[in-house]
Amino acid sequence: MKAKRNYVLFGAIVSFFLVLTVFVFWPSGRRESWFESERERKERAERMAKNSPPGESDSISENGGSGSSLQDIDDSVPLERILEDYKEWSQYPPNSRPLSKYNEDLIRPFFIQTTMIAMADSPESKETNGYTCQLQPLSWAVIGIQDQMRITFECRQQDGKRIPVDIKYHRIWREFDGEKFGTLNADVGDNGSNGDDAAKDLLYTFQWKPSQKDWGDMILETEFRYGPNFKKLGKLNTSFYSSPGRPAELSGSFSDTTSDGSLVIRAGINVYKSGNYHIEGNLKHAETGEYIAWATFDGKLSTGYGEAEFLFYGKLIRDSGLDGPYVLTDIRGHRVNLAVDPEWFGQGEEGLKKIQAAKTTEPDRELILPYKEFYKTKSYDNQQFTSKLWDSNEKQRRIKELESMER
16 A cells, blocks of 8 residues: 555656656747637637737837837736737847647738628518528638639528529729729629639629729728528628739749747848838748747838838747747738838928828738748757847837826
């Protein structure tokens, strides 16, 4: 009996040291998620992936930090929690952020999932009738005049089975500055052609091709009948973005190197329209496909050949515990088309006059053609990347301000 107790005690001690060893040597960037629920992990992943501090809108200042005031901090959140969240978030720079399977909007940047809508017997009725319908754009935007938008449409009865619908009409329009502008309608059907994948599967498809003037937020609205003898009347709409221009596209030329303990990947760009560009890219582990980080490039590109430089901060890669090669994927972005040029803010009185005279006459972005392929880097040892926390004057100023705040 005594020997049995000794074995149990010995086993408990060994288990304790095994857990302690794993905890100590587990990558520091992942330690926090050990005892979190799935919901907490998702919330944390979303908070850490943002390129602006917790509680602020997504924006990156010129110096790589946020220059905003702390006056609007939510008083219901304990100051200690705000400081703790900021210190955790600011381990990495704003233009190089962690990425995981929980960041759906970033790992599937070309698709926005819509939901099934509970229907009523007529658009005026407030009582649902057990039927659901859905309009689902198959991409969030149509880019270039050769591209086409496809939107699927279906209705289901109470048991979840698809049902036939009678599409009475549909229309598409562009919205800008409070006004509506009409455009050509789409082809629609369930006949296995004109963008429809399979005939008579009760999954209808709208296919629409933009003209040069269809630039901005687009709305598709359809009215239809469904149910027994098609006596129920429904109306749905959905939105997408149309960018028929071609300001730039990826050339397919890439290079990678290390700089100050971080990974730098340069992507060649053929620029057809000069201006300020915002471009994003995701980094994955080449062997496992695990997401590691996403990075942003913000800068001016002149007409001709240019490069977007993506900085993947070294500590992010080191915290992943994954050796290279890595893969750069899902490169997307746009030419910034704001009425106000950021350079005007530094031009004194002359710049102020330009700002005051500026008027928005076009949408604020022109999308570049997304790069659907990937770039594989050289092999890297995880330990060659820095383990240092990111730092900046703005970060230290913010921490001091938080520490000195009094409720």
